[in-house]
Amino acid sequence: MAGSSLDPCILLPFSQAAALPQDYECDASPGEGTQALAFPRTHAPASVTCAGDRDQLSDQCLQDQVSDQHLQAKRARVESIIQGMSLPLTTPAFGTSLEATSGHERQRGSEMPWESKRKLKVPQQGTGAAGQVALTGGSPHAEGCQQLKEQLCFLEQQLRRLQEKFSQIQEALTPGHLKKAKLMFFFTRYPSSALLKTYFLDVQFSRCVTSQLIKWFSNFREFYYIQVEKSARQALLEGVADTSALRVSRDSELFRALNTHYNKGNDFEVPGQFLEVASLTLREFFSAIRAGKDADPSWKKPIYKIISKLDSDIPEVFKATGCSQELLRS
Structure with missing residues (x-):
């Protein structure tokens, strides 16, 4: 009687028996069943932390992309106003590299899932690897964003000059x-x-x-x-x-x-x-x-x-x- 295999459903309460490992089978040996009960399989907590960091990194990238899209849309509106005034549009020397950078960012933004664009989480700065990436500067993305802001400022100045000219015409x-x-x-x-x-x-x-x-x-x-x-x-x-x-x-x-x-x-x-x-x-x-x-x-x-x-x-x-x-x- 002592050497025969025991059914864990008889020895354990119903709630504990339901929590048995999935690989436990009725034809397993008693030792294997005891080990399965004594050492349940759990996931390492380190993997959870890495997943959280990846989410924060992804959220930070999405926020940067949304910020770039906002600046590009504002720049496009200013350009359309200037072109509508039938005057040539002159851009500074950094326009070539800026177009390449902004084009790359637009391509990345088009690949972003629609659900991610609609709702973004606000990352907590200074926590984990995501906080370290947010604090570090000098990346190609940051340089392209800065160039985009400079060109947008230049276009706004040119728009103000054109508005002054048209106001002079109206006064004439x-x-x-x-x-x-x-x-x-x-x-x-x-x-x-x-x-x-x-x-x-x-x-x-x-x-x-x-x-x-x-x-x-x-x-x-x-x-x-x-x-x-x-x-x-x-x-x-x-x-x-x-x-x-x-x-x-x-x-x-x-x-x-x-x-x-x-x-x-x-x-x-x-x-x-x-x-x-x-x-x-x-x-x-x-x-x-x-x-x-x-x-x-x-x-x-x-x-x-x-x-x-x-x-x-x-x-x-x-x-x-x-x-x-x-x-x-x-």
């Missing part, structure tokens, strides 16, 4: 110049840059100022043609058949819409030649729409060509500084 063209340009539209619809320089003598011209003035007249023409086309379609709906009956007078609805836009307050007397040009434009739109030419996307171009040849001379009084007040008094 005042609301008085805009009102003067609107009154000039009664005489010319397609002014050249040379003509604009002749009549805006108090403005220091640059490429941006010239572009702004040309843009003003482009907006004036757009509003003009929209209003004339609207009147032409309204005449067709009313059953007008004879184009000679289409005339723009000072009492017409079309003239009131145009005069309110270009001559707000009705302070300036619109020249009669502008009424003739508006009447001709109305008849051209009416004829083209009645003939079905508006089905062609470029049906307005022949009308633009005709109207561009009807510009008249601008009075000399427009060349004087502060001519808006003189025109209103006359």
